Amino acid sequence: MSPKEAMKELIMGKCYKIFYFKRPGRSCGIVILGAVSLMSCRDKREPGRVYMPDMAYSRAYEAYAPNSLKQKGINYINYPVDGTIRRGDLFSYTLPNDSNGYKMSAEVKDPLPPLDSVGLHEAQRLFNIYCAICHGPNMDAQGPMAGKVGAIANLKLPQYVKEPEGQMFHVATYGKNNMGSYASQLDKKQRWMVIQYIKSVQAGSAITAAAGDTTSAKATTPTSPKDSMTAKK
Numbered sequence: 123m124s125p126k127e128a129m130k131e132l133i134m135g136k137c138y139k140i141f142y143f144k145r146p147g148r149s150c151g152i153v154i155l156g157a158v159s160l161m162s163c164r165d166k167r168e169p170g171r172v173y174m175p176d177m178a179y180s181r182a183y184e185a186y187a188p189n190s191l192k193q194k195g196i197n198y199i200n201y202p203v204d205g206t207i208r209r210g211d212l213f214s215y216t217l218p219n220d221s222n223g224y225k226m227s228a229e230v231k232d233p234l235p236p237l238d239s240v241g242l243h244e245a246q247r248l249f250n251i252y253c254a255i256c257h258g259p260n261m262d263a264q265g266p267m268a269g270k271v272g273a274i275a276n277l278k279l280p281q282y283v284k285e286p287e288g289q290m291f292h293v294a295t296y297g298k299n300n301m302g303s304y305a306s307q308l309d310k311k312q313r314w315m316v317i318q319y320i321k322s323v324q325a326g327s328a329i330t331a332a333a334g335d336t337t338s339a340k341a342t343t344p345t346s347p348k349d350s351m352t353a354k355k
């Protein structure tokens with residue numbers, strides 16, 4: 123038997139075993155040809171069949187993600203009930219994102235107690251991550267994006283030193299002109315912390331002088347805006 127014939131014999135023999143043909147012949151060849159052409163014509167973008175998908179992919183529902191539980195008669199509340207807040211959370215900020223809301227926000231008061239040195243240090247860290255890229259670590263609008271983003275507010279200017287804390291919170295929540303909203307990066311408490319930090323720096327508090335060193339006694343010394351915040355409570 124020539125090697126070619128031996129190969130043919132082998133293939134036909136296998137074919138015979140797989141498809142249980144009585145006699146390996148032309149039909150076997152057609153079946154193989156058909157299978158090959160079927161495989162080659164399959165859409166490559168189609169993921170194909172998955173064996174036991176329930177084990178390969180989690181069927182868990184993501185919190186707050188759309189799901190079909192209601193249609194299945196399962197009582198699952200997708201979102202917090204209206205008018206309720208998470209335990210330990212701050213009240214919702216309800217002023218609208220428009221000029222009227224901006225004006226009214228001047229009356230909104232910081233609900234947090236004055237931050238201690240650890241809190242201020244954390245607030246500084248958040249400011250340096252999210253705000254300093256434009257406003258600069260010294261809040262003089264000299265961050266790395268200065269010149270690339272137009273009209274960055276120099277928070278050292280008197281108009282911003284005088285700006286009510288609520289209005290700053292409003293801007294951090296919704297954004298203003300070239301500044302975007304930070305509500306998805308910083309939760310309400312973090313936003314208020316950052317505003318307290320801005321206010322303390324604007325007042326020339328020790329934390330700027332001792333940036334990154336809040337363990338110094340200077341940083342914990344109460345400053346005038348913090349005193350006024352305490353007085354408000």
Ligand code: HEC
Binds near residue numbers: 249271
């Ligand atoms: C992409 C650059 C950019 C980043 C990042 C940024 N800001 Fe601003 N910010 C601006 C610009 C631009 C303005 C001026 C907006 C205007 O009045 O047109 C501004 C204005 C402000 C004002 C003055 C608001 C007012 O009422 O006029 C405050 C307060 C402020 N930013 C706080 C923050 C805080 C807090 C963060 C970080 C959470 C932050 N900014 C991050 C660009 C930025």
